[in-house]
Amino acid sequence: MSGYAAAGVVLVLILAAAIVIWSRWQTTRTMKRLDKMLTAAMNGDFLEETFDESQLSALESRLARYLAASSLSARNIQAQRDQINTLISDISHQSKTPVANLLLYAHLLKEQPLTPQGQNCSQAICAQAEKLQTLIEALVKISRLETGILVLHPQTGEIQSMAERVIAQYTPKAAEKGITLTAGELTGQAFFYPKWTEEAVCNLLDNAIKYTPSGGTVSLEVRNFELFSAIQVSDTGPGIPETEQAKIFGRFYRAPETYQTEGVGIGLYLTRQIAEHQGGYVKVKSTLGQGSVFSLFLTKE
Numbered sequence: 001m002s003g004y005a006a007a008g009v010v011l012v013l014i015l016a017a018a019i020v021i022w023s024r025w026q027t028t029r030t031m032k033r034l035d036k037m038l039t040a041a042m043n044g045d046f047l048e049e050t051f052d053e054s055q056l057s058a059l060e061s062r063l064a065r066y067l068a069a070s071s072l073s074a075r076n077i078q079a080q081r082d083q084i085n086t087l088i089s090d091i092s093h094q095s096k097t098p099v100a101n102l103l104l105y106a107h108l109l110k111e112q113p114l115t116p117q118g119q120n121c122s123q124a125i126c127a128q129a130e131k132l133q134t135l136i137e138a139l140v141k142i143s144r145l146e147t148g149i150l151v152l153h154p155q156t157g158e159i160q161s162m163a164e165r166v167i168a169q170y171t172p173k174a175a176e177k178g179i180t181l182t183a184g185e186l187t188g189q190a191f192f193y194p195k196w197t198e199e200a201v202c203n204l205l206d207n208a209i210k211y212t213p214s215g216g217t218v219s220l221e222v223r224n225f226e227l228f229s230a231i232q233v234s235d236t237g238p239g240i241p242e243t244e245q246a247k248i249f250g251r252f253y254r255a256p257e258t259y260q261t262e263g264v265g266i267g268l269y270l271t272r273q274i275a276e277h278q279g280g281y282v283k284v285k286s287t288l289g290q291g292s293v294f295s296l297f298l299t300k301e
Helices: 004-045 057-112 118-148 160-176 194-211 267-276
Strands: 155-158 180-183 188-192 217-224 228-235 281-287 291-299
Touching: 057 118, 057 194, 118 267, 155 160, 160 180, 160 194, 160 217, 188 228, 194 217, 194 228, 194 267, 194 291, 267 281, 267 291
Parallel strands: 180 217
Antiparallel strands: 155 188, 217 228, 228 291, 281 291
């Protein structure tokens, strides 16, 4: 009996081992098949291979329906983006000539012998035409960023040359208004896209000069931290109330006390968009009657 018992034990062990091996083989086979299905799905060429009543076949059917819905959704989103891109391009293209002509005739009108009232009207036309041109350009840029049509490709580089270009560009405007524009330490490295980061810094500097009264000071400097480099624009303007500081980066937002100052309320919003699309951010620190400091933070890698 002991021999039969031993043989029975061996047989049980063999069967158990066979079951374990078969189960592992089935699991490996299923995992490989699922991996193949997902790889095909990522490549966009997924097809159901079997149509039996197994759980794996049912999973393939559900996955096929999900992928078909996802593919349709992706195509719809892409179609919408294409339509937006076309619309933006059309608006940009179709508005360039009328706005350019409006500016041309407005400047020609200013050169004519006009009454004082006529001169004021021609200057107002020029100012509004320039405002319209700036608004259209800003809206096109924002729309392209928000819809993903325009993708920024930041890379590690030196900040100084970009900061120096911005200062050179705005020195005449500051001097014309009687504002002292100074540059602090500008050396530093960051992970950024030069063209669009320059646009963001220009917006900050333009904003500072716009709201700083004659005789005031505006400065630009770079501060380096462990993880970030901050491009800071400081001014001696009127300052921003604490209740308004969280709102000024919103699209088209303008504080009630700034309605008499030129602008469309979109520069700071565009600056924030540019910063966020590079993994950075922008913030403001301000005290009423003492001025403001806008900081554009850029990652170092």
